[in-house]
Amino acid sequence: MNVDIRGVTRRFGRNLAVAGVDLETGPGVFGLLGPNGAGKTTLLRMMATVITPSAGTLRLLGRDPGSYGPRREIRCRLGYLPQNIGYYPGFTVAEFVEYFALLKEMPPARIPAAVTAAVERVDLGGKARAKLRTLSGGMLRRAGIAQAIVNDPELLLLDEPTAGLDPEQRVAFRALLRGLGEQATVVVSTHLVEDVGTACSEVALMDAGKIVFHGTPAELTARGEGTRAAGDAPLERGYGAVLAEARS
């Protein structure tokens, strides 16, 4: 299992953001669904080794991120796109991706080709020399995805990756996700259920810091059949039904 989470809890003062989550997943695209404030971003940040759990155990890529050496190894094999991507406006797209390739300690000789490939994969080849301050929100998001995938990560964590992307780019991005998921574990946090339905092989639904559903998109769709849950698509109705059940 590339992600093995057992009883993980995370508190911020009195606020319990993640409450005893258990989760296991291997290669493939894993969708993390849930309403705003469900704890998706906090869980993803713990998986990105940015914050540590208040309780519980977390093993990523077979290693314990609580220790220095294993954590460093995890980070070398990790790709992460935060919900709010911070960027340096004076950097060009290529420089931004190169900067993170260097921070990820990729072999310097491999970086130029890896940067070019990552930028091309998010369809920003024509903007490689454009400064980040000149890009639109969607392009910035794609630049963020490029830095996340530049090191061909074994564990890729994407927090709201399709926010700000136009429909054409979203379709292309889902194809990219499916390609990445063939070899790596890709965890996508989103509140857009259509992303999950088309790209994910497995999905978990979080609410109030807990996982209230874990299964395939088809199983989530099935949970909505025969209910009066709101939603325009079958998957949305399944999403609504699970949430309603969890809150009842």
Place this chain on the structure above:
Amino acid sequence: MTPAVVSLRPGRAPARRMASLAAAGRLLRLELKRNVVPYVLPLLAAVFYFDTFRTADGYPPVWTVRASVIGDHILFEFCAFAGGMAAWAGSRERRRKALDLVASTPRAVWARLSVTLAGTLGWLLLAFLAGVAAIYIPTALQATWGGPPLWPVFAGAAGVIVVTIIGFACGVFFPGRFTAPLVAIGLLVLYQAGFREALGVTASPGTAALLSPASAVPSVDAGVYHHVAPDVPITQVMFMGGIAVALLGVLALAAALRQRAPARGRIALRGWPARGDNWLLRTVAVVLVAAGVAASWTAYSLAGTAKLTAAGWEIPALHDAARDRPVPFVPDCRSAPGGFQVCVHPAFSGYLGDVAAALDPVAAEIAGLPGAPVRAEQVASVGTWPHGYGPSHTAGNPPVLEYSGEEVGDLFGVFWGIPAGAGPDWRAGFQQGLLDPFLTEPPHSAAAARTGPTPLGAAQQAVEDAVMVMAAAGSPPPLRIGQHGHSGGPSQAQITAAASRFASLPGSARHAWLAAHLAALRAGTITAAQIP
């Protein structure tokens, strides 16, 4: 999938090190390329030109004097810019909300921020050295003696480094958009406080202000007759270097302490200072802090032992007695047709013609008379007179007029920012320096030589004025209020009238009258009315 990461197997250590160095080099290239400092360089260059460059340009081309602007002006400008820019760079990750992103990477936070600091410091040091070059290159073209002093450059560079690290540390620990301007203002105030203390530094109550790289403007011939001891710059470099090293240690130690403080696995890794560093970092950090504090404290203690000598401040523990010997030199001299010889220190060779042009006509008027100087030579401004530099005087047998570099500088060139010729007193004052002792002191008076000029009586003043007018000094010399015309004495009009009468005499008649009445004139027994 094969991950594109560096192998962590133990047998590959040298290769890893090389890869790490190459990666650090590329990171530094990126930081240099996209650093914020180049954006403010035009503004810094403008401030440098209007303050530092113009000030230095107004100083005589004497290396030590020109180099004094490094501590007094360049650092003053750099402390605000360097501190502010470094704070801006240090707070970048938090300001740009990039902490999550960078914290998820394996590169240790100290390594990451070190590269950012190095990029910022690289630009600032480059700008500083460019500023030094802009001062030193014109000086090299104009100076006729000596060479560029390097200790002010070292002390200045240490100042730039320490304010940069202070600013960077403030940016890291207190990130925010107002950090940079607040740091810039704070450092400016700190520099001003240090400058103010340095201006008034005396042996009592303490000499700690010598640690400030700012200083009072030196005399114009500083480093010309005596070596400028590097004692004070050495303590400044030690003090500021110690602060810089200790701050680097604090930055590294902060990471290590955060790593150790809470229970394992229960601390926030986010941002700076994040965990992820091993015991070696903690050890190095502690060593850096200890070494930095020790160096600064040692420098502080050394500064407290400083003594003021003729050649400047000395610190006994650092002082090289061999440097106390006067600097040997061969003066540049020129002889007038009448035999009067004018000599200047080779550092002032550029002024020889002007000095001779001022003194030769006056010397010709009194040539051959008892006590008339046969030569004029430049002596040190500092250490020659009991109370610092003083007026010119005549001493020795045959009499020699001794004048200081201050007087040379007062006469010629753009000096202290005032263009030559702006004041009518300058040339006249220099000539009066020759005539005053001649008209008031008995010949070969060694005692009078060191006591400064005697106030002129009315008759002496009238004769001096006449000689100066006839020496084609230009306009009549200005009235020196208070030096003559005591209560009940002759009015200025009477003196002027006497001077006019005397000046209208043929040169040979004036000379003959002076030869006959010089002793009485010096004794003050001749009145203005008795002057022919």
